[in-house]
Amino acid sequence: MKTRIHVTLKPGVLDPQGKAIHHALEGLGFGGVNDVRAGKLIELDLADDTSDADLDAMCRRLLANTVIENYRIEKL
Amino acid sequence: MKAAVLVFPGSNCDRDLAVAIEQVGGTRPAMVWHGDSTLPDGLDLIAVPGGFSYGDYLRSGAMAARSPVMRAVIEAADRGVPVLGVCNGFQILTEAGLLPGALMRNAGLNFVCRDVPLTIDNAQTLFTSRYDQGESILLPVAHHDGNYAADEDTLDRLEGEGRVALRYAAPINGSARAIAGIVNEAGNVLGMMPHPERRIEAAHGGTDGRRMFEALLERVAA
Numbered sequence: 001m002k003t004r005i006h007v008t009l010k011p012g013v014l015d016p017q018g019k020a021i022h023h024a025l026e027g028l029g030f031g032g033v034n035d036v037r038a039g040k041l042i043e044l045d046l047a048d049d050t051s052d053a054d055l056d057a058m059c060r061r062l063l064a065n066t067v068i069e070n071y072r073i074e075k076l
Numbered sequence: 077m078k079a080a081v082l083v084f085p086g087s088n089c090d091r092d093l094a095v096a097i098e099q100v101g102g103t104r105p106a107m108v109w110h111g112d113s114t115l116p117d118g119l120d121l122i123a124v125p126g127g128f129s130y131g132d133y134l135r136s137g138a139m140a141a142r143s144p145v146m147r148a149v150i151e152a153a154d155r156g157v158p159v160l161g162v163c164n165g166f167q168i169l170t171e172a173g174l175l176p177g178a179l180m181r182n183a184g185l186n187f188v189c190r191d192v193p194l195t196i197d198n199a200q201t202l203f204t205s206r207y208d209q210g211e212s213i214l215l216p217v218a219h220h221d222g223n224y225a226a227d228e229d230t231l232d233r234l235e236g237e238g239r240v241a242l243r244y245a246a247p248i249n250g251s252a253r254a255i256a257g258i259v260n261e262a263g264n265v266l267g268m269m270p271h272p273e274r275r276i277e278a279a280h281g282g283t284d285g286r287r288m289f290e291a292l293l294e295r296v297a298a
Contacts, residue, residue: 014183014250016182016183016185063134068225
């Protein structure tokens with residue numbers, strides 16, 4: 001079972017990396033970029049019987065730091 | 077003083093910490109590998125060193141915080157054993173849940189490596205008792221992820237409870253409320269980004285870090 005975990009910074013948490021990317025896009029002449037937020041994509045290949053509870057625990061206990069990050073689970 | 081210094085793959089301040097502890101305390105600390113699930117008995121100090129444990133994979137300190145030795149560190153911290161986390165050690169302690177908040181990429185995106193002036197915000201912690209309240213000291217920093225972040229309630233609580241041990245005298249990395257080091261609720265765990273172990277003898281250019289180890293030693297002797 002292929003699963004993607006999208007890890008993103010919580011709203012309001014400063015994202016210096018996103019800001020730098022934003023600057024670089026502007027430097028390339030792209031106008032109209034209002035904001036950039038950078039995150040992580042983690043792909044898991046899981047046994048079919050992996051429970052949702054386990055998957056959620058993986059996110060909470062390691063894959064995302066819930067102090068500063070949100071996560072979204074996408075099953076493919 | 078019976079101390080242990082943790083060693084993770086990618087730690088690079090473990091030996092500096094060990095030298096500082098031995099110079100001040102007179103006894104060579106035990107070097108404990110991250111894969112060990114137990115710590116020596118009767119420790120007076122557990123030191124979590126700086127460096128780039130696990131190559132900062134996932135997040136700084138994230139992998140190290142889940143290593144076997146950290147379970148033993150959490151148990152020891154719960155029993156009141158003093159724990160000092162420096163730089164990557166601070167990141168590891170927040171990732172392990174021993175300290176609140178998180179350390180994010182420096183606001184300027186630059187790796188900051190220089191001596192910085194700090195203010196002792198609480199001179200009554202186990203670790204800062206040999207400094208004066210409000211004293212200005214100089215310690216080196218060398219980090220990319222030192223931008224302390226926590227929600228406003230947590231920051232208010234840290235300040236209200238006197239748990240901000242050190243602050244940057246001037247902003248260097250975007251850290252919330254200029255926080256450079258905090259203690260846990262019980263006061264026996266300190267995480268800080270600056271490196272006290274790199275300023276303990278005159279040859280280092282100053283000795284402002286030395287008193288942190290002296291304070292810990294004094295506590296053992298008392």
